[in-house]
Amino acid sequence: MPRLNALLKVMIPLAMLVAIGVAGYSLGWWQQAAVRIVYWQGEFYHALVEAVTALKRTPSAATWGLLLGVSFGYGVFHAAGPGHGKVVLSTYLASQGGAWRRALGLSALAALLQGVMAIAIIGVLVFGLGWLTRQAMGSIEQAELVSFAVVSLLGLWLCVRSLRRLWRSRHASSHAQEGIHEQRHTHGAHCGCGHEHHVDPRKASDWRVALLTVLSIGIRPCSGAVLLLGAAALLDQFGKGVVAVLAMSAGTALTVSVLALLSVVARDWVTRHLEPAAGGGQWQAWIGLAGGALILVLGLSLTLAQWQRGPAAAPPMLGAPTAQSEPAPGPFGSRRG
Amino acid sequence: MKKASSRCRYGWLGLGIALCLGGPSAALAHPHGWVDMSVEGIFDDEGNLTALRQRWRMDPFYSQVVMEEMATADDATSMAERLDALGVEIRDNLATQHNLTTITLDDDPLAQGDVSDTNTDYRDERLIYDFVLPLATPQPLAGRTLRYRIFDPTYYIEMVHEANEDGSRPLPGALTLANAPEGCATVVVKATPDPQKVMEAAMLDKSETGEPNLGRFFAETGEITCPG
Numbered sequence: 001m002p003r004l005n006a007l008l009k010v011m012i013p014l015a016m017l018v019a020i021g022v023a024g025y026s027l028g029w030w031q032q033a034a035v036r037i038v039y040w041q042g043e044f045y046h047a048l049v050e051a052v053t054a055l056k057r058t059p060s061a062a063t064w065g066l067l068l069g070v071s072f073g074y075g076v077f078h079a080a081g082p083g084h085g086k087v088v089l090s091t092y093l094a095s096q097g098g099a100w101r102r103a104l105g106l107s108a109l110a111a112l113l114q115g116v117m118a119i120a121i122i123g124v125l126v127f128g129l130g131w132l133t134r135q136a137m138g139s140i141e142q143a144e145l146v147s148f149a150v151v152s153l154l155g156l157w158l159c160v161r162s163l164r165r166l167w168r169s170r171h172a173s174s175h176a177q178e179g180i181h182e183q184r185h186t187h188g189a190h191c192g193c194g195h196e197h198h199v200d201p202r203k204a205s206d207w208r209v210a211l212l213t214v215l216s217i218g219i220r221p222c223s224g225a226v227l228l229l230g231a232a233a234l235l236d237q238f239g240k241g242v243v244a245v246l247a248m249s250a251g252t253a254l255t256v257s258v259l260a261l262l263s264v265v266a267r268d269w270v271t272r273h274l275e276p277a278a279g280g281g282q283w284q285a286w287i288g289l290a291g292g293a294l295i296l297v298l299g300l301s302l303t304l305a306q307w308q309r310g311p312a313a314a315p316p317m318l319g320a321p322t323a324q325s326e327p328a329p330g331p332f333g334s335r336r337g
Numbered sequence: 338m339k340k341a342s343s344r345c346r347y348g349w350l351g352l353g354i355a356l357c358l359g360g361p362s363a364a365l366a367h368p369h370g371w372v373d374m375s376v377e378g379i380f381d382d383e384g385n386l387t388a389l390r391q392r393w394r395m396d397p398f399y400s401q402v403v404m405e406e407m408a409t410a411d412d413a414t415s416m417a418e419r420l421d422a423l424g425v426e427i428r429d430n431l432a433t434q435h436n437l438t439t440i441t442l443d444d445d446p447l448a449q450g451d452v453s454d455t456n457t458d459y460r461d462e463r464l465i466y467d468f469v470l471p472l473a474t475p476q477p478l479a480g481r482t483l484r485y486r487i488f489d490p491t492y493y494i495e496m497v498h499e500a501n502e503d504g505s506r507p508l509p510g511a512l513t514l515a516n517a518p519e520g521c522a523t524v525v526v527k528a529t530p531d532p533q534k535v536m537e538a539a540m541l542d543k544s545e546t547g548e549p550n551l552g553r554f555f556a557e558t559g560e561i562t563c564p565g
Contacts (some may be wrong), residue, residue, distance in 0.1 A: 031532030038535075038555070042495050046504070049397055132409065133402045224369050231398035234405050297442045 003073055009193050035082050037067020044074040045224060052228070052244070055134060056234060059240035071244040075111075076113055078222060084109060084302055085217035088295055090263040092213050095291020103264045106214055113218025115141065115249030117227035122233060133230030141306075143220040148303040150216035155296025157209060161179070162289035216299075222248075262279055368495035370399045373500045374487060377513045380559050384518040385475035386561065389438070389485060392467040394499075400464035418537075424457035427466055436470055437496065440485045443549035447483075448473035478521065480565025488556035498525045500555055507551075512559050521563040 024030050051070045055063040079086070089110065093103050121143075125136040227246050232241025271284075345384050358463035377390040395403070407533075431437060433451065440447040458465045475485070487496050496506070498511035507525040514521055535554050 031536040035535055037531050038492075038551075042371070043504075045368060046371065053397060132406050137402075159492055172394060227369060227398055227402065230405075231401040234401040236523045 008145070029052065034187055037077060038207055040077045043068065043075075048074050048224075048228065048244070049231075049238060050236070052232055052240065055240055056235055064229055067240065068247045071247035074224070075248035076254075076255050077251075078224065078248070079111070079252040079255035084151060084298065086156070086259055087257065088216055089213075089260055089296060090215060091291050091294050091298075092158070092209075093260055093263040094267045095287050095294075096209070097267075097288075098210075098264065099262055100264050103260035104257050106210060107260045108253045109214045110217035111249045111253035111256055112246075113214060114221050114252065115225065116181060117219060117230055117243045118221035118245050121221060121226055121252070122229040122238075122241075126233065133227075133234065136230060137223055137226050140221060140223050145303065145306050147216055147220040148213060148306055150219065152296055152299030152303055154209065154212045154216050154295070155299050157212065158231065160294025161205065161209070162285050164290055165285040166282065166289065169227060169285060170211040182318050184299055250298075369493055371396045371495040371497060373499045374496055374507075375385060375511050375513075376485070376487075376559055377515055378470070378483075378523070380514065380516040380518065381475055383475075384479070384563075385477050386471070386472065387475040388450075388469050388471040389440070390467065390469045391438075391487070392465065392517075393496075395464040395466070396461050397415070400459070400462060403464050404459060413440040420457040421460065422477075424455040424466060424468075428452050428455045428468065436468075436487075436491075437489055438470060438485055438487045440472070440483065442476055442478075442483050443481050444484075447476065478561060478563035479518070480563070482540065482560055482562045484561075485559050486553070486556045487559075488552040490550040492550075492552040492555060494554065496552075498559070507557075512561075514561065518563055521561060523562075524560045526558040526560060528555045528557055 048067075049072045051063070051067040055067050057063075089106060092098075093106075098106075121136050121139060122133070123129040125139060126133055225248055229238070229241040229245060232238055232244070373396075375392045375396040376385055377392075379388045379390055395565050401422070407416065407423065410419055434439060435449060436452060438449065440449065450473050452468045452470055454467075454469040456467050458467075476524050489496060498507040500507050500511065512523045531554070535551060538551060538554065
């Protein structure tokens with residue numbers, strides 16, 4: 001009966017979690033939380049604009065502190081809203097393995113990349129190429145499309161990798177000895193226990209996949225950050241804008257890494273309880289395949305939706321004031337993220 | 338939305354795959370700019386409401402971005418001419434979206450006329466757009482309540498009445514009346530979004546039109562009531 005016991009140990013808490021989730025939804029807690037977060041996001045944006053204005057008027061330690069604090073908070077709550085990045089990251093971590101250190105590293109890198117991309121867009125396009133801020137904001141849509149394409153690529157890569165693993169382990173199971181070695185190895189490479197046997201070719205591939213994950217999340221900057229930088233630059237406060245955006249990234253990193261750590265904790269917990277009952281390494285490869293497929297479907301559907309919508313489908317509330325040859329939507333036209 | 342993502346942790350157990358795919362669909366848009374509005378109800382001499390004069394103050398950042406563009410136009414037009422052209426442009430854009438305004442009289446929708454008297458101005462680092470939105474036919478308000486809501490359906494722009502410092506109370510000047518009959522009163526009612534409906538709309542709209550139309554849930558309502 002140990003097998004049944006192990007299953008029960010997982011299923012009972014799991015059923016409780018699901019029950020809590022369903023109760024939370026039917027009692028309206030989630031919905032209320034979601035609406036509250038939307039309000040907070042709006043209020044933080046107000047506060048951010050005021051903080052930049054206050055700092056411009058009277059640069060002091062207090063106004064600097066205000067700007068940093070508000071930017072950080074904006075980042076925290078901005079990331080608390082849903083977005084494809086968090087789904088990709090938590091699915092990746094839950095299905096592909098990775099220690100908490102990797103979870104933290106990926107979250108921080110992705111959040112930082114988002115900030116750096118915003119700075120690069122204003123720095124290169126506006127300062128370097130002389131674009132208008134509004135046009136630079138229009139380029140976020142392209143960055144978004146790229147980001148979705150990278151998500152699809154990541155999903156595809158994970159699927160292929162899992163399939164190859166499955167094929168290999170099936171092949172290896174005919175040589176019992178080798179099979180055991182393979183499984184142990186898989187475990188060692190994935191939970192980051194620290195005992196590295198030898199240079200693992202998978203490690204290199206792992207790094208490439210991790211990089212792809214960071215890219216898929218971080219390549220599209222938040223339009224709020226780009227607008228902040230653009231406006232700050234126009235007010236001759238570009239440096240302060242950069243500092244604010246970096247503080248924002250730190251806030252985003254905090255929220256995202258909490259979610260990432262939760263994914264890792266949950267995965268480890270389930271793995272600990274279920275793995276002896278289920279078929280070891282092969283099971284893990286199946287999960288990897290499911291996770292990869294999930295990411296692939298998500299990436300493809302987002303790419304397709306974005307492709308179909310195109311830039312013209314979101315008519316700007318206030319269009320370009322003067323005839324512009326650049327196909328950029330108005331600042332009120334780029335309505336994403 | 339932490340909870341939505343914590344659901345995703347179990348996606349690989351096959352329990353939450355659908356939910357995880359629903360996760361991004363439930364993306365709630367949130368404002369990336371705002372407009373401070375003030376509205377004036379204009380009455381004719383017979384005591385009929387003829388129009389809503391609206392004044393929109395764009396937020397400082399958006400104002401900067403638009404003014405950057407105004408400043409870089411390389412023709413011989415003066416700034417005043419450019420601002421006028423901008424006003425016409427905004428008017429034409431908003432005309433396709435019934436000026437982001439919905440008006441009801443005792444809960445029956447009222448038709449709008451064509452916007453007139455547009456004016457664009459740049460003052461105190463804010464871009465200000467004002468215009469007169471006439472009712473298709475002037476309406477007697479005696480014993481009735483007129484309600485209007487002004488909002489960006491996508492909620493990219495938050496449209497709020499001019500309010501005090503912390504935004505908790507609309508200023509007296511946010512909704513005023515001109516030439517009104519004796520005893521007419523105004524009030525600005527804050528939005529009380531129904532979380533359940535917001536969530537449903539977010540999921541439904543996203544899959545159908547690509548953008549959740551959440552603005553209406555967060556829109557304030559202006560009310561003008563006259564004694565009967």
